[in-house]
Structures are given as C-alpha cells and as structure tokens.
Amino acid sequence: MAEAALEADVLIIGAGASGGVTARELAANGIDVLCLEQGEWPDPDKFVGRREDWEVLAEKRWSPNPNDRLLEADYPINVDECPMRPMLYNAVGGSTVLWTALWHRLTPADFRVRSMDGVGNDWPISYDELAPFYDRAEADMGLSGLDGDPAWPDHAPYPLPPLPIGKLGTRFGAAMNRKGWHWWPGSNAIPSRAYKGRNACVRRGTCMVGCPENAKAATNLTHWPEAIELGARLITGARVREVTVDAQGLATGAIYIDRSGEEHRVRANVVVLCCNGVGTARLMLLSRSARFPDGLANSSGLVGRGLMLHPTGSVVAAFDEPMDSWTGPFGQLVYSMQFYNSDPSRGFVRGSKWSLSPHGGPLSFAMGMGHGADLQAGVAAAFNRAAFLTVFCEDLPEDHNRVELDEELTDSDGLPAPKLIYTVSENSRKLLEFNVARACEAMTEMGANATWPMVVNPDCGGAHLLGSARMGDDPARSVVDRWGRTHDVPNLYIFDGSIFPSSGAVNPTGTICALAQRGAEQLVRERRSQRTPT
Amino acid sequence: MSSRIPEADRQAFAGIVDLALPAAHGMPAGNAVGVAGEGLDKLIRLRPDIVPDLLRGTRLFAAAGTLDAVEADTEAWHAVRLAAYGAYYTTPPVQAVLHYTGQISQPIDPDETPAYLANGSLRQVIERGPIWTKV
Numbered sequence A: 001m002a003e004a005a006l007e008a009d010v011l012i013i014g015a016g017a018s019g020g021v022t023a024r025e026l027a028a029n030g031i032d033v034l035c036l037e038q039g040e041w042p043d044p045d046k047f048v049g050r051r052e053d054w055e056v057l058a059e060k061r062w063s064p065n066p067n068d069r070l071l072e073a074d075y076p077i078n079v080d081e082c083p084m085r086p087m088l089y090n091a092v093g094g095s096t097v098l099w100t101a102l103w104h105r106l107t108p109a110d111f112r113v114r115s116m117d118g119v120g121n122d123w124p125i126s127y128d129e130l131a132p133f134y135d136r137a138e139a140d141m142g143l144s145g146l147d148g149d150p151a152w153p154d155h156a157p158y159p160l161p162p163l164p165i166g167k168l169g170t171r172f173g174a175a176m177n178r179k180g181w182h183w184w185p186g187s188n189a190i191p192s193r194a195y196k197g198r199n200a201c202v203r204r205g206t207c208m209v210g211c212p213e214n215a216k217a218a219t220n221l222t223h224w225p226e227a228i229e230l231g232a233r234l235i236t237g238a239r240v241r242e243v244t245v246d247a248q249g250l251a252t253g254a255i256y257i258d259r260s261g262e263e264h265r266v267r268a269n270v271v272v273l274c275c276n277g278v279g280t281a282r283l284m285l286l287s288r289s290a291r292f293p294d295g296l297a298n299s300s301g302l303v304g305r306g307l308m309l310h311p312t313g314s315v316v317a318a319f320d321e322p323m324d325s326w327t328g329p330f331g332q333l334v335y336s337m338q339f340y341n342s343d344p345s346r347g348f349v350r351g352s353k354w355s356l357s358p359h360g361g362p363l364s365f366a367m368g369m370g371h372g373a374d375l376q377a378g379v380a381a382a383f384n385r386a387a388f389l390t391v392f393c394e395d396l397p398e399d400h401n402r403v404e405l406d407e408e409l410t411d412s413d414g415l416p417a418p419k420l421i422y423t424v425s426e427n428s429r430k431l432l433e434f435n436v437a438r439a440c441e442a443m444t445e446m447g448a449n450a451t452w453p454m455v456v457n458p459d460c461g462g463a464h465l466l467g468s469a470r471m472g473d474d475p476a477r478s479v480v481d482r483w484g485r486t487h488d489v490p491n492l493y494i495f496d497g498s499i500f501p502s503s504g505a506v507n508p509t510g511t512i513c514a515l516a517q518r519g520a521e522q523l524v525r526e527r528r529s530q531r532t533p534t
Numbered sequence B: 001m002s003s004r005i006p007e008a009d010r011q012a013f014a015g016i017v018d019l020a021l022p023a024a025h026g027m028p029a030g031n032a033v034g035v036a037g038e039g040l041d042k043l044i045r046l047r048p049d050i051v052p053d054l055l056r057g058t059r060l061f062a063a064a065g066t067l068d069a070v071e072a073d074t075e076a077w078h079a080v081r082l083a084a085y086g087a088y089y090t091t092p093p094v095q096a097v098l099h100y101t102g103q104i105s106q107p108i109d110p111d112e113t114p115a116y117l118a119n120g121s122l123r124q125v126i127e128r129g130p131i132w133t134k135v
C-alpha cells in the first residue's frame, strides 16, 4: 500500500450522475471533496457515432453491457440468474455517457405505493419535497421539453423548447387522439439549442454510443468541469475495494487500487457512495469487517435486496411510407402516460410509461430479423418505415431480487464481481402483457402494416438499477434514512439509484439527480453537526 | 493484406452469405457487393474478437452445408451474421437501395412552432385535464 494517505473532508465514490451532482454542490459550498472513479474521462473524439461502421463497434467497445465490453474499467456481472442484460458505463459521467437521456419526474402517487396499492414501499419523502430539486436538476442538465403535461402537477418551465417529434411522433399523436389516449412531446436531457457550453443536438441518432456533438447531457460535461473548477479533486482509474471503518463504527475513508495494481488509502470525514444500484451494493458487501461482518451498514440484511430493473416490453411497427426512422435524437420523440395510474381491475397494480423512438441503423434492425429472403423482404419493406415503442413498467421491490457477491467471477483486480438474482414478477408480466397489447392497438391505429411485440425485451430493460439499499424511516426495513444517510453508519451516505424504495415506471435519472442534489444540500447545511471519526 | 481468415473459411463464409443475403426484394446479393471479400476483411479488422466464433460458424457450415447447423451455435451464428450484415449494410449499393445516408447531422430550428401546437392536435390532451393522481 502506498504510504501517505490522501485526505478529504468528503470522499465520493463514483463519478456518474449522482457523483457529479454531489461533487459540484459540495465544492460550490467550499467543501474539500475528493472523488474516486474506476473509469477514465471519456474522449468525445473517440465516440464512434460519426463513423459509417458505428453499429459494428456499438456492440463491443461501445456496448452498454459491461459483459460485452470487458474493458479494464469494467467489472463483469454474473447474470446466470437474471433474464435482463445489465446496462451501465464506468467512466467520468458514469452511465450518462451512454444513456438515451429520456427524462421524467416521478408522479406524486409514486411516493405512496404501499398506502395506495398495498405493495412495495412508501417513500419517506413526498413529491412536493423533491420538486425544487427536480427544478434544479432540469436546469443543470438542460432539459428540452414542452411545459404543461397534464400527467404531472405544474412545475418550473423546462429551460429549452422540445426537440422535433418527427413524422413518427406526429402520426402517433394523431392515433392517440383518435383513441382518446394521452401523449406528449418527448422530454429529453438533450439541448434543442446550445446550452451552458454544450452544442445543440443535430439529431445524429447515435446517443447510445456517446454523443459525438457534445450535446447530450452527461455529467462529464454538465457537472464535472465546474466541480473541478470549484476545487473538487477527481482521481480516475481508482477502483475502490473497501470502505474503511473505525472501532466506533464510523466510516474513515476507503482503499482503492490504481491501474498499476497499487493500493492507496484515502481518509475522509464523510463518505458518499454513488456507484449505482449494482456497484454500491457490491462495494458495501465487499466492505465486510469485524464490526460489520455482513457488509457495511447492513444490520437490516437489506443491502443488495429489493433490486428493481424496470423490465421492459417493446413493439416494433412498420408503416407503408418512409418515416425518417434513423433520424435522432435517440431519446424519445413522444411518450404516453395513458396507463400510468394504478387500476387493479386490470388484474395487476401500478402502471407503465410508453416511449416512441426511431429504430436506429440498418445493422441493429437486421440483426433482429433472421436471414435469407425473409430478411431481405423485412428490411426492404420496413427499414426507415418503422417505429420502436418501449413500455417501461413499474417494478415492485421484492427482497428475493438481489445483488450478491459472486463466489468465483472477479474483476481485473481480483475483486469479487456482483451477481444479479432476479425474476420478472407476475405483476410485472401481467402489466407488460396488457400494455404491449394496448401498444399494438395504438400502432395499428397509427397505420402499421405489421407489428412485432415482445412482452419482456431483455435488451431494453436492465439500464435502470434501483432499490438495492432502500430509503426509509425504519432501520429494520431500510438501509438509509430520508437524507440518504445509512442508519448504521452516521457518516456514510448513498445518493444513487440504490436508495429508491419503489421504482415508478418512468426513467429514473431525473429522480437520481434530484435526490443527490437534495442530499448534498443537506450535507452542507448539517456539516457542523455531522459526526466524523476522530 | 494479411487476413486471419483461411481461404477455406472464406469460401464457407461466402456460402453462408449466398443463403443469408440473397438477391431478393430489390436488395443486392451479399456476394455481389463484396461481403465475403473486402467486407469480411474490414469487419475482422474492426472486430477481431469475433474471429474464433466466426471460424466455428464457417466450419459448422462447411461440414453440414446448411445454415441450421450454424444457427444451433448461438455465438457462432451471431458472429457470422454480424460479419455478413456489418459488411453488407455499410456498402454504398445497399445504402442506396435503402436510401440510408448514414447518421448525418440534421440541425433543428428550435424556434419553429411545432405542428401539434399550430394545428391544435395536442389541445385534446390538454382539454381532458390533469390525469395524475392526487395523494
């Protein structure tokens, strides 16, 4: 181990969405922040979205699945007992480097699922408490959207006008109107005009391999440069293997391994975990000690449990005329909240959100279509004439769905890899069946000549990693309190998607950013009364 | 040019391409646009990681003479299709048939009034009033 320990007032682990938001807020308030990130700074010049062969590289070096990429910064994930492919990225900016930037708030009812439907967990906070932090996150990320959607309470205006909805969105809107169903122009963290140092989106449509135009919001662009200017320190290539504790049970910092394999110790007064819904549980389980033999802050036994992955259904639909189906953004053109509210008479509880997107380039389109004359017929008839509709479903927190440490698989530093044990619940399956059937009706109303429904699409779910260290008032039933502070270790916080008590059915990163902003502001406010190691 | 694909495997790959990408429905045949030649070389330069699976696929095909035999090996099937389709859809003749320009820059005018506001199509949604559940 390297001799001299680094020191910081607050140590953040993970430089993704929540890590970026936290670092900037703390640094802006004069706090001495150090962040350890196992990945490197992404280089937009290396993004492949402008290359003609981008799709060939999209499923290896630029795959959202770490098990495909297998870069040194990645850790493998055992999914032998999980029907979904996990999606994440390990770099400054974290998974926002590859995300598609669909952005929503949870709705007020999402915070009260136990009270309203007798399932899942109520949040210890309400929509109204989180609303100002959503406003802030939307301003920082540069949201493009249309104000006034009746599916949410009124809120602060989006900073930027919506992106074009294209031919597909226009047709969808008309069809949904005929059915009397809700639809709305897409809200995306993709700037429709130049915004805070980022360029306007030029609809290149390769958002999922990194935006080569420096347009799409990712915290390596939106938060980290400013955080560093304000004094935050960021060490890349630093994989944390353990959060350390003292005899009083307080966190004292962390031990990390650099890319040459050398170990280093960091001492800190406060530790904030921002490693996402898989990485944080993994690190807590890795941080076993005499004081915490079952993993850090795990007296509830819930670290890793209650994992939610938003299983996702999809419908591809083909039309008779060209639809500009590869034109970006590869965010959402339009969405629908028609089936969002819970209606137990449908045979399941909770609801879904639909998003309509372009279908991407010809290679990914063809790879889904078989071979021979059928392939040629399918591509000739449907390429550039198709839509891709995604059904996101509310996933219920079930404690048997979990992150564990794998007994054999390790990362490049020899640390145990996470294993996901997850089944799609009966409620989710019924919810997806119902919604995919309704979505096919909508596509038919749009004029589709063929539809290809998929009730659970393993390649679509798995990007929303939630719930594995949930928030609650009761230390026996949750891992962190309403501020993200672990019940067991008063100077250890979690600000990433792990702390969701329930998942809602909307894309979660707006809520992750809002929770991190709120948690960081509370840390600043309470810094004088914060317990720290002596 | 050094190619890591032995001639016999290239021949087998060309046989796969004949069946997987025939001339049909206005689309050119894969072997007419160089998929098993330059196309394959380009693909394995970009994705050397697929070579072992690809070669398993070509050998399964050489032995059985049918695509079914390759399809039974999921990774091999994926690799041969990725190589064949990856080469095929980046050739100019195929892109021309599909009217695919590649992922080009298409700047937007954020100040343009969207049609759904100008023609009132979103009004119906608004007029139905709030749909979120109060708690």
Ligand SMILES: Cc1cc2nc3c(=O)[nH]c(=O)nc-3n(C[C@H](O)[C@H](O)[C@H](O)COP(=O)(O)OP(=O)(O)OC[C@H]3O[C@@H](n4cnc5c(N)ncnc54)[C@H](O)[C@@H]3O)c2cc1C
Pocket (backbone or CB within 6 Å): A013, A014, A015, A016, A017, A018, A019, A036, A037, A038, A039, A064, A087, A088, A089, A090, A091, A092, A093, A094, A095, A096, A098, A099, A100, A101, A102, A103, A104, A208, A238, A239, A240, A241, A274, A275, A276, A277, A279, A280, A283, A463, A464, A465, A496, A497, A498, A507, A508, A509, A510, A512
């Ligand atoms: C392809 C794709 C599409 C997506 N699309 C959307 C979307 O449209 N809308 C949406 O809301 N969400 C989307 N998401 C999800 C979104 O990206 C995540 O919700 C969000 O980034 C999570 O933020 P986070 O801070 O929790 O974690 P992340 O952003 O994942 O960051 C975690 C960071 O922690 C680091 N880390 C982990 N363990 C360690 C360790 N031991 N030591 C050091 N560093 C460590 C990682 O390297 C990583 O950089 C998508 C994700 C992907 C991959």
Ligand code: SF4
Pocket (backbone or CB within 6 Å): A049, A190, A200, A201, A202, A203, A204, A205, A206, A207, A208, A210, A211, A212, A213, A214, A215, A216, A328, A329, A330
């Ligand atoms: S569509 Fe827009 S946001 Fe997406 S990659 Fe292209 S420019 Fe970037």
